[in-house]
Amino acid sequence: MQFPESWLREFCNPSLSTEQLAETLTMAGLEVEELKSVAPPFSGIVVGEIKEAVQHPNADRLRVCQVDVGQGSLLNIVCGAPNARVGIKIPCAMVGAELPPGEDGKPFLIKVGQLRGVESQGMLCSARELKLSEEHGGLLELPADAPLGQNIREYLQLDDTLFTLKLTPNLAHALSVYGVAREVAALTGAPLKAPSFPAVALGHQDKLAVKVSAPDLCGRFSGRIVRNVNTQAATPQWMVDRLARCGQRSVTALVDISNYVMFELGRPSHIFDLDKIHGGLEVRWGKPGETLKLLNGNTVTVDEKVGVIADAVQVESLAGIMGGDATSVSDDTKHVYVEAAFWWPKAIAGRSRRYNFATDAGHRFERGVDPGQTVEHIERITQLIIDICGTPETLCGPIDDTQINLPKPAPVTLRVARAVKVIGMPLTQAQCLEALQRLKLQVSEGEGTLTVTPPSYRFDLQIEEDLIEEVVRMVGYRQLPDTPPLAPITAKVRTEAERGPFAVRRALAGLGYQETINFSFVEERWEHELAGNPNPIKLLNPIASQMSVMRSSLIGSLLQVLKFNLDRKAPRVNVFELGRVFLRDAQSQNTDTTVAGFKQPMRVAGLAYGPRAALHWGQPDKAVDFFDVKGDVEALLAPLKAVFAPAAHPAMHPGRCASVSVAGQQIGYVGELHPQWRQGYDLAQAPILFELELDAVLQRQVPVFRAVSKLQPVERDIAVIVPESVTHAALMAAIYGANTQGLLKGATLFDVYRPQQGSASMQLGEKSLAVRLVISSDAATLNDEAIEAAVQAVLAHLQNQLQARLRA
Template identity: 40%
Template sequence: MKFSEKWLRELVNPKVTTQELVDQLTMAGLEVDGVENVAGDFTGVVVGEILSTEQHPDADKLRVCQVAGGGDQLLQVVCGAPNARPGIKIPFALIGAELPPGDDGKKFKIKKAKLRGVESNGMLCAQTELQAGDDDAGLWELADDAPVGEDLRTYLGLDDNVIEVDLTPNRSDCFSLRGLAREVGVLNREDVKHVDTAPVKAVASDSFPVSLSAGEACSRYIGRVIRNVDISKPTPLWMQEKLRRSDVRSIDPVVDVTNYVLLELGQPMHAFDLEKLKGGINVRLASSGEKISLLDGQEIELNNDTLLITDESGPIAMAGIMGGSSTAVSEETKDIFLESAFFHPVAIAGKARSYGLHTDSSHRFERGVDYDLCKLAIERATELLIEIVGGTAGPVICEELADKLPEEKTVVLNKGKIESGLGFAIPDNDVVEILTRLGLTLQTSDKDSWSFKVPSYRFDIDIEQDLLEELARIYGYNNLPTTDMRIPALLPVKSEAETPVEVVTSMLVARGYQEAITYSFIDPKLHKLFDDGEGIALLNPISADMSVMRTSLLPGLVSTLQYNLNRQQQRVRLYEHGLKFVPGKKEGETEQTPMLAGLIYGSRYPVSWAEKGQDVDFFDLKGDLEAILAIGGKEVRFEAAQCKSLHPGQTANVYVDGVFAGYIGALHPQLAKSLDIVKPAYVFEVDLKAVIKSKIPSFAPLSKFPEVNRDLALVVDKQVSSAQLQAEIALGAGSYLKKLKVFDVYSGEGIDPQRKSVAFSLTFQHPSRTLKEEEISEAVQSVVTRLEDEFNASLR
């Protein structure tokens, strides 16, 4: 929110500098984003009036103007502005004036000059030339009653600053000059000039019927008819300037007054052209399929949870967001219906954004507007309108659902909680003064506690801790005493049965992987490519393509691969560890499982003169996965499997200590094609708990006796995996088998096409003696017999 410092100081004027004021607001939790002058640094510019103009004899786009304001005599000025004409009052830079610096950083000094042979004594200025606004279409036209010859800075009060504050959503009470003044007043213990308006007497009896059909969404609606207004009258300069310095464009007196009240009091308002209204006002929820044409020209199809202002013709405004074009005030408007209402924050929150809209009204209503402010706002707006555009006011019509209005809140503050909660004591008188200056009303007091009534504009105060926060904020966070924290801290227990995640990720990084961190919510279409099951839909998603919780980490990694490929990164190695979300056994329950996933794509090695540019394959990724699963001495097994998103012939389930832990494989060719991934991509995803699981180390004496090696080449059916063979060999070889390794796989000439040869290296060793040849032969024969019986294997 932007506001004029001078406007704020009209309500409360502490004896502090601008910088001190800014520091106070920031330390009170109202962070100041910026401070800038309302106009550039210039001197010698006065209010001038063009009395006559004539065409320049040698230039079509220049006019020779006779200008008053530089003393007793008229001065001749050559001007190229398209709106230079007799009768207007404009900024007039006299000879010797200095205008704000340009791009070169130097001030521009006005000198007597000749333009195309015609003498020019000064310069007529636009807003941008004085750095006092954004309008550079022509001369800055001042009010008709501007005093000719008066210094422009003095006349417009340009020795002012625009302050921009970034308010947190809980401080909706500060979205107005009135609320900010209240904060400045309590911070400096200064009295605040309240905006109190006497009720405007109803001269006419005209009224317009109002009904409320949306329950709690709109529990109070106040309206008033004002007839015979003259919209052709200009908005006063003082109001235009206050609006401009708050970054609000002046439009017409009626709109300007509603915007002014919005900034001054914080109450959004709207004015309808009374002649365009039909029947009566009804505040209700939209019906599905209804449409409305808005003031900005958009036609919106409404959802059935949108709050509307309607008449007999249908929707005429989106409540708390924007008015409709069908009842808009125009130059022909003579009678208006002015509205001021309370809309519940829940009824407005998120609605504007769902239609791609954002207005000053919605920004305030969705955070909470004082439900007791409507009457004051409509009286203030009526007073200003009659003062500016005339007219006669009818009675104020107030429709409300008393049982649906927010309830008054009372909060008890225990005196002992102040010191225990804040770490220091505050005198009782200071406590009461701070809280009452903030608008709370002291109801009861005794030696142990106070009871305060919370004002209707403080939606954020509910419990005792909220009052403690207010005391600390106003007393000053920088005034809080510094104390050493004494908290007994126990060192975390680190079990040897778990490997730290950092050890696993460090190994992946050492193997060339880079960590990816992706969103936990993904596009439903992407979810369907990886999982046939139903994902968990978000109730209030950021966008349509981020509306489902991920059931796997792979969609995020594959999307990251796409992002890299689109930026000419052809060698990609990624990993991520995070949660996946799947529906639980009970309805509405969600299971969250920590997972580790990896992806490789492109060439096996970085580009090098010594490498031939081989692409990665299944076994590159399998080797990396085996390496990290080997940490902690776990038993790992792979079995051929099927998975929706993976290649049917290059997919395996991963088992850790006999328990399913995840899967590994190549991305399905059809899936890769649909995502424009040209080369094979290989992925794995395993349960992180299985990865970090470790066996507690135990010492075993080293054998001093020699190892004995035996090689076995077995011919088996191609469907038999080496993992199955290894499991049987381990069972048949006995307890003296120390190592078992596959060192050759062959199929081709000399072997049945339906079979293959798998060669194993077996290493035997006894812990306390040398093994005999008979023992080795017996163990090998036992292995061969088991494999013959189980897999119809034969020695090659």
């Protein structure tokens, strides 16, 4: 909310500087987001009047003006503004004046100059040249009663400061200048000038029939008929200026009056053209299919969840949000109906977002507007209408005040001992009482308790903690002692057998992957297709329709990142994410870190697409494949030994997917994207993906010292023929399972041969695997008999386990 300091000080004027006032408000919870001067610095500019304006002898677009600035003699000033004419009062920059700084940041100094051969003794200014607005159609015309020679900053009250407050939703009582002044008075003790609402004289007894059919929408509806108003009257300059300094442009006099009272007292209201209302008004919930053209030009369709004001023919207004075009006031309006109502906050909240716009009225009503002063505020609006738009024939009718369902404030009790414990500083009951009474709250005392009956404008006072907050605001947050924590702080030391998440990030970055961070709520289609999750966890209030469920896999997020980069012509994408997934789990209970019914484990996932390495003359332009990413997973898990086995995953290719296990426990999957989803995402090639449980990835083996053998190892190569179905893992398991008396130190597969057609030694469906065995002893140099015994033990175990035979 934005407002000028001068308006605030009309209600409450503490002996504080602007900066001190802003600090006081901020430390009381009303954060001052910005302080901004109304006008930039300039000097030497006064009110002047053009006494004579003649054509320049040497220029068609210039005039030579004689300007009176109250000094006795007239100034000769050359001006090119189209509205420079005799009789108008304008800002006149005297010789020596400094205009606001330009783009270079330097002020513009006015000197005596020659314009096309005519001396100019100053400069006549537009609003844009003074940087008061962007209007540059001509000179800034001042009212006829502007005193000649008066400094323009003083006359236009430009030495003022704009306060911009960033208010939390519970501070609806401060969404007006008077509401802020009420807070300032409580904080500083300065006197508060309360507004008065004298009743205007009645000129007729006519009332408009109003029926409130929805007490859960509208609790109070007040209105009055005012006849014979001059809607073409000009809004006074003081009101135009104040509205502008609140960020509201002037529209028409009646609209400006309504907006002015809203900023002044926090009361949104609406003024109808009485002659355009058919019959009476009915306040009700909308009906499906009803439409309304709003004041902003949009046509909206309402339903039974949106409140409306309707007449006998059509809907005329969105309740508490915006009026309709059909009954809007215009230059032809003669009679008006002024309305002020109390709308229940829950009935207004979120309605304007359905139509993709927001209004000042809706912003206030959905937070809560005082239901107790609708009549008084109508009196204020009526008096302004009479003062600005009144005519000798203007007649005001009685206020029709319908009270249907007003909120009943419930007393709230504050326990002083509880307040002391929560605030963390010693306080007496008298101090708490004094703090609450400064806020003008009705307080009754008990034994160690204070009971407050909230006034009608304080919707936020509902529980004991609300009163505790009011006490600490009045006492002052700066008074809170700096109390160190009493509990000992002990750093949680990670065991040596576990690494931190940052180490995992660093390892993946070292493998050429870049980290991404994505939302945990995703598109429901991803869960069905990529995670095989038919019943994802749905959000009650998603921020967007395509982010309606919580993810149970990180794969969808990585594919979205891939598609985003490919759309921007990225040739190579290697990305990973450490993130939380959300799974249904009936065994989970409520604790400090868990939620009943849901499991939220951390996972690490990666995706590789495009060339395996960046373009380089010394490396082949090879596309990444399954075995490249499998190697990355092995490097990430090292020194743990990963075991890969054929598996199925909803997001991965049925024949190119493997489960990843460590120490006999499955921890994730690695594989190529399923062809169906590759086609659905319009990918030129299939990305390779992996997703692992982070807890398992964090584990690592503690290094154990082992002496290096001083004896030379021996290498022996064997080639065995096995069925095509034998995997590398099965081959290694059979080799290491042989009883070699501890002599076998390592085995490496270095050749695979498949015959094109059957032969005497091999048949179709068989393959030859060549393995290099490393044999060594730490105790003594091996002889041929020991070496041969170890090789034969390996061959015998291969034959027994895999039906392998030695290749001739």
